[in-house]
Amino acid sequence: MSTGTEAGGARPPVEDTPQAGTSAPASAGADGGALAGTGTLLRFMLRRDRVRVPVWVAALLLAHVSTLSELTGLYGGAEARASLAKTMASPAGLAMTGPRHYLDGGYEAGAMLSHQVLGFYGVLVALMSVLIVVRHTRTEEETGRAELLRSAVVGRHAALTAALTVAVIADVLLAALLGLTLGGSGADGTTWQGALLYGAVFGGLGVFFAAVAAVTAQISEHARGGSGMAIGVIGLAFVLRAAGDVGDGTLSWASPIGWAQRSYPFAGDRWWPLLLMFGAASAAAAGAYVLSGRRDVGAGLRRPRPGRRTASAALVRPLGFALRLQRGMLAGFCCGALLLGAMYGSLLGDVEEMLEGVDVVKEALAEAGGTGFVESFASTVMIVLAVLAAVFVVIASLRPRAEESAGRAEPLLSTGLSRVRWMWSHLAVALLGGTLTLLLAGLGFGLTGAASTGDRGLVLSLTAAALAYAPALWVTAGVTALIYGWVPRAAAAAWSVPVYAFLAGYLGQILRLPGWMNDLSPFGHVPRLPSEDMDWTPVLLLSATAAVLLAVGLAGFRRRDLETK
């Protein structure tokens, strides 16, 4: 959130609102009270979002354009398309993408786009709409700024109406631009009618979730609660459609994302699911107005639940405390790692067929491993899983930095807790949690891999292959600790470790970057199990490096000033 925009944007209503009351009292009265000031608020919100919304719209548009051109380029031949369709027909493929119907009839680029990205990018447009609505309603109330505005000539429903309007404007803009761009692209299998339908259902998803956010913003007193609940609904919608598309399709009809996908743009084009979407959106929005009319400014419908009066025995130990602060994040990463691993594992059975269609990957994998396709594919997937765990490690190791700059380290460090124990407790969560994330990713990969290939030995070998990356994670934690201990302001630079590891280790193989670039990353020194043999030397060296980095980082933190406000 840019404060510059806030400060600049805060001016118009302060100037304009009195005008609405003084120079045009008649019109303010005629608005019927509850909606008075909506126009002014709308202009104000559009002004505050003048950068944010165009960036979202442009990013989603670009994502579509680049995906479409990629699909057109990669699957020009009928053979490649048929092979891809076959891969996508597996349960894992359907769960990740959309209903089976798209696979019939050639599976050209247009149908591929609708099948593969309408669901994924649909989640993003839903997220955009949710964030817009919550930001202009509950966030404003929580910070107390809404109170200031409501004391002027602003009706009870004005902010909600204006916020919904901003989201709808963004969604409609996106729908129109998508329709025009996709329609004019001339890609295989695209038609003007399909393109316009695609834009309409895509925008429709945004509008529906904007209405959902309008409801959840009434329920919780906190913006995080409001957006969290709405994001939960998005997640539920995605899971329902995934389950439905793998099964007989019934569950998909309970999900708005399912409705969007089942309008089949570029694969039959039916318009009526749009009606379902707008009907549901109108019902949700109406519900939001009813709820909004029943509550006080700043209050929620759900009373915050009272928590514990006293701390548990675990909380007052440094490690227990660090774990408490990070447990939500850790649980999320553990589940995500298990699911991601399981998803890749379920593809293992199809992997040889899948690779037929993608020559570049095939060559790169063959070069890297030289053993079987399954092993080389698994080795490449390991890098992705290790990078995911490294992201957790960086977040967890940067937690002390976040605590310190928020002023929450100061009261703790003026108790009997030493600096080293405080920082070490957070690093321990990073080291152990990162290793656990890795273990679960490998386990998920191994379990579904074994199921899809029938090779039981994969459970153990893939879990071990993932764990071989643990020392690289520890080095990542060490680098973060080192920077935080000595140059806390530069601590965010630790993000370069996982980013570089991904670029050099994963994309580097496909782009055929020189080997020394991968050697710069700690992840580049890990033996690439299972396609290579285990080599203990780099693993031990990495562990020793990690220990030194951690010790030096802790020493730096011991001797520097605490950053205070």
Place this chain on the structure above:
Amino acid sequence: MDTATTAISVSGLVKTFGRTRALDGLDLSVGRGEVHGFLGPNGAGKSTAIRVLLGLLRADAGTARLLGHDPWDDAVSLHRRLAYVPGDVELWPGLTGGEAIDLLARLRGGIDPARRDELIERFDLDPTKKGRAYSKGNRQKVAIVAALASDAELLLLDEPTAGLDPLMEVVFQDVVLQARAAGKTVLLSSHILAQVEKLCDRVSIIRLGRIVQSGTLSDLRHLTRTTIEAETARPVEGLGELPGVHGLRTEGGRVHFAVDGEHLDAAVRHLSGAGVRSLTSHPPTLEELMLRHYGDELAALNGAGGTAR
């Protein structure tokens, strides 16, 4: 320095942040069992000094001893014996106030549950709310309760009542007086002069990172001017020529002037020669004490604002 009677002794403390000299040769001495007021406006260096005493910041020069130990080297063992309330308390959004109180007090070495419950009740705090739901004043209460519920011998309070309402201010003063009665030492940084006048045995006034005045309130008052208003039988002659008399005004039989502490006796004797009918005198308020040290800054500020007096 005698560690049996001195809780805090600081001399020549210097702390710089880049080009800013936040502490510029600070000297401070606080006796055991005393409530010491640490006065000065925002930015004078109060919080920096307290953070050096807590070992959160490392001094560039000078020495500091806290309960006979070095605050940087012995930070952890010292922290078990002291409690700190920052002026701007930040809490963990997902932890309740009660959890934060327990956490802070237990990490300090222990909590007296009965005392905690009593303080929570007195401060009218709901300990079951999550940190993100507390107002500024309630966050402050959490830190105050955590500090006072543990058995610390030294309390470092950095503008502890910022954001508290007047009722809670009274409770706070009462609790601090209780701590003093229990023999605890308190360093109270504040710019609420009424609070300092009520609670403190001695005060130190800090300006630009240096102590400009230190002593008991009556010592300090002695150093400044007393305002006198008197009605006399005969007109008073020659009062303006006396040393230490300032701002003399005569209206009919009434005189109005201020006199330096050391010349008070002579001025009153002079008045009585003219037959005093009524006499009122005002000791200098803490405000006037502060203004004596900060008056020039204030004048400069007012001048810059175009409202010179």
